Amino acid sequence: MIQHAPVLIIIIPLLAALMNLIVGLWRKRLCYLFTVAALGTCVFLSVAILDIVAGHGTITYKLGGWPPPWGIAYVIDHLNAFMLVIVSFISLVVAVYSKVSIEKELPEKIIQFYTLFLLLVTGLLGILATGDVFNLFVFLEIASLAGYALIAVGDDRAPLASFNYVIMGTIGACFYLLGVGYLYIATGSLNMADLSQLLPELYDSRVVLGAFAFLMVGVAIKMAFFPLHKWLPDAYTHAPSAVSAFIASTMTKVGAYVMIRIMFTVFKPYFSIEVIPVTAILGWLAVAAMLYGCIRAIAQTDVKRMLSYIIIAEVGYIVMGVSVGNRMGFTGAILHILNDAFMMACLFLAAGAIEYKTGTRNVHNFSNLYKKMPVTTAAFTVGGLSIVGIPPTCGFFSKWYLVLGAIDSQQWVFAGTLLFSSLLMAVIFFKVLVNIYFGSQPVSGAHSIGGNGAVVMDEAPLSMLFPICIMAVGILSLGFFSGKIISSVIQFTVPGSF
Amino acid sequence: MEIMDFIISKYNYWMYIIIMMIGFYAMIAKTNLAKKVVGMNIFQTAIILFFISTASKKGATIPIIQHGHGEAADIIHAAQYMNPLPHVLMLTAIVVMVSTFGVAIALLIMIYRKYNTLEEDEILEILKIENGR
């Protein structure tokens, strides 16, 4: 049965999503357990896949037994196996977390929420697993549609934010589809491996160049890369806390994955680097993204909006690492996909827990919060330090590789910008953390009873606290094991020509 | 002269580009959200037309072999049949398009309930007032 894991990991959440509707008609409460069980299975399967891939190399699964390029093939190498583990794990953690917060935020939409959540997971896992460019488009749209709906049920600004996301996302998807169409005209194939065989002799044809441009723009919109990021902050700010935690930590990363696939699998690396200097363009845009994201984030008082702008900067990090075009930088980018997924999940979950308890997202109301909810704020601190890049948190190590990559390719501006942006990150989180630990108005009686305000402690429920702690511990432990992760998985994802 | 037949011979591409740009313009420039959605539909329709037009051949028929296997199977000439793949792809794309349309319309209803208008600038005004408070 395990050899069918590549398709099962997509079918199981899909079936569970539709089952939820029926189960929900009978018992509302079962939906939660059902979802968690399905996602747990996904985590197990993804780990199994990673194990197989690490052991025996790339898996190719032919749907319907049709050999590619005629049938759809699911091709899983180290890169997507790695991503599958990240996405399924974070989806499980967020699902566990979502129980209480969803019961509070949308009490009458629980069934629909879990259905859409599972569909979103299905879409993301499908994007990662498939080896077929059109199938990728379908899953991209499944994920996006579920995302639109999930974002729309947030607070009262959410519908408008979600509508803008729909417009932008549709443009992105249509551009991607156009690119696929051009590739199909030029080669008559939709299979990634097949395309990478057929394309090299067409690299000078305008159709292929146009296809590449359309694909890149479409994906850049989906991953909120700098000039095309407008939809992101609103959408992520107004979504329900569980949704924004999951989407923020995975969706942009999956977009980055698709970009890497297009640049280095569908097209050969030397095309993306030499034939047309797309990596150079992306690199400079990434620099702009880092600066823009950090600078806009400084000005925000809404913690979720602040984190959303930080995501834009983080996407810039990833693209920068890819664009320097050497082994170090690429390793840093892939490592940063993992680390950033964890950091963002941790921070958004913590922010959600804080909002759940205090009802505010405004950082100025966080003063002396550590007395009220020490564990959550501790996790928030860990996440913040990791984003700033203080060792031994994992954020330091991905930045280590990113900067070394930039230095190796003599891109001093990139390296300087990355360090400068981590300075700005330090400013951002310093502002928040000082508020949390040394609030301007101390809690009454604090001076008489001393620092750890056990007396006024009022933590979030355990089902929220546990995922947050998992993420915080994950951030710390990923830091220590990053060398092992690189040597066992990431080094195989680097394109051969680097 | 050859520029003319360059244009004429590729007329389907010119058509889809024109339609697509109409839709694109509506999505970007119109301030009315409903018109944005309409533009979105036009945009997607143009892409579907593009795909379908790439599949067509003169004098070809549907790619289904009548009275199937056996002795009939050896008289298959690819030139006689349309390329089915773009149609299949577009069937999926249409489904995607319909569901996107549904989501967009639902969002429009939610927005209208809240702001009693679909004009973007009026909504932004309302938001500004809300932020002022």
Next chain:
Amino acid sequence: MIRDFEGVIIKTVCRLITPVIQLYGLYVIAHGHYSPGGGFQGGCILAASFILMVLAYDIKEVKKRMSEKINTIFCSLGVIIYAGIGLLCLILGANFLDYSILHKILPADPAHSRSLGILGVEIGVGFTVMAVLVSIFLNIASGGEHEEGEER
């Protein structure tokens, strides 16, 4: 938005042609795997029949025949048929959606069992498309309440 109105002709005609439309929809579904048509198209036609009834009568009338719950069940059922057949192939030892393996349980050779498998999938797709389209229409037409029409 959608209000009942006194149009005897329209109501009668709709009542008359609705079964025909639905029959045609079923026909399109049933022939999808070896002639133009299939689950999507047939599902759309079936959904169109319900939408026509909504236009002629009102949502309340239609929900008497096709309630929210049934709609949901249809919607899930379609996908479950589709994925179920896929998983069945998988359990029988072939790849996902490799219908030719179905000859182990179907009284047919691999080629025909493949076409039968496709038929099953088309039926599932038809269910889902019909249910989803109807629910989209009902939700949007009634703004989510499904309670249009009875105030009069």
Next chain:
Amino acid sequence: METAVIYSIKPLLAIGVSLIAALLIFLTGERSRNLRESWTILASVIKFTIIASMVPSILAGNVIEYTVISIAPGLSLQFRVDALGIFFAITASFLWIITSFYSIGYVRSLKEHAQTRYFICFAIALSATMGVAFSANLFTTFLFYEIITLSTYPLVAHKETPEAMKGARKYITYLLGTSIAFQLFAIFLTYSAAGTLDYSYHGIFNSVRGHGVSDTFLIITFILFMAGITKAAMMPFHSWLPAAMVAPTPVSALLHAVAVVKTGVFVVVKVVLHIFGINLLSQLGLGTALAYFASFTIIVASIIALRQDNLKARLAYSTVSQLSYVILGVALLTPSGITGSIMQIVLHAFGKITLFFAAGAIYVTAHKTRVSELDGIGKQMPFTMAAFTAGAISMIGIPPLGGFLSKWFLGIGAIEAGQIPIIIVLATSTILNACYFLPIVHRAFLKEATDSTDKNSSLVTRYSSIKEAPALMVGALVLTASGAVALFFKPSLFLDLARMVAASVTGVN
């Protein structure tokens, strides 16, 4: 001497013990203060014994190594205890014992708030200091360097008053900002050029110089290092130190004498000796440049100190000046210079901690912070002011106080290096030190004191009016003062260690 490498977990224990103490302190909390403080004392004593137990093997010329985890190529959490490290560690851990006694007396007599947080951060800062002392590569150093910054921030901001927050913000802005912007960048450059971050006695740049690594690159890296290690409080990056004066006095003592600034100069010494190596620096002429830079800091900081009326601010600028001696001595790149600078680490530690303890005692007892208010305080608090005098004399560098030794070696080093101007600098700064310390002593003992010019007789005659600080505090500062005296007569242990360091890096036995 041949160095045998011993693999032992002792360094990790020495670091971990105070982390465990921090945890215990947190768990104990406010419920039982005595238990909580006993954890601190226990941890400090254990730490000192562990470190002391490492001394003999180090003196025998061995090196103790322990690798916790090797995260990635170039990034390994590794400890390597050599003479320099043990020198710093034993100073810091010994002073931590005294400081914890002192600060218990301090916070209790002032009824400070958030005492648990205070002691937790204290313990974490100390273990991070040990980490820096024992670190075997730049990554480990950077890791613990940042931990020190973050864990001392709550101590500096302890009072939580607006000006405390302001000073603390300046503190963390300088330390964190420069370390991320310059030091981390310099570490990146080092790794990309040399391919390693492990300290080596002859400098890791010696081997790669010329092979694709230009001198300009090296000079830029050096400047980035010097700018990044702001904890050393070299001008122009010194102004966080006076700003940090808002902290409680034991914290200032910790900052100046034990943990923060000392860590800064320690890392500077590490970078100069083990990253660049004295040969390379002398070839690049960077040593001399650094020496003159340090001399500038010495003179200017002393002049500023003259004008300070706030006692702690004056001490702060004196620290800025005094610790540049360490950098100066290393920058001379001669055996005696290095010996002197390393001696300066411990001697200044004892002297300066005494002065700060005295300042704290005055504040606790008489609530006086300004120099101009100290008239005749010596009759009120004879022990405190006697210790203060001892510390001041040690700072100035007059026998029979320890401070003399370091200046002596520095002078010899300057002669060895043929830098006559440096000797003038030393002389000038000595005079300046005298100018800003002796007036305090003069005020304390001689102002409006007609009959007694000598503190013993004043002790006898004015015995009735004596109003000393709590015994814990007085005991602590008398102990450190006598330590400063003892170091003059019995400096053998530290002197041997310092000589070993100098020998190991210069190759001259």
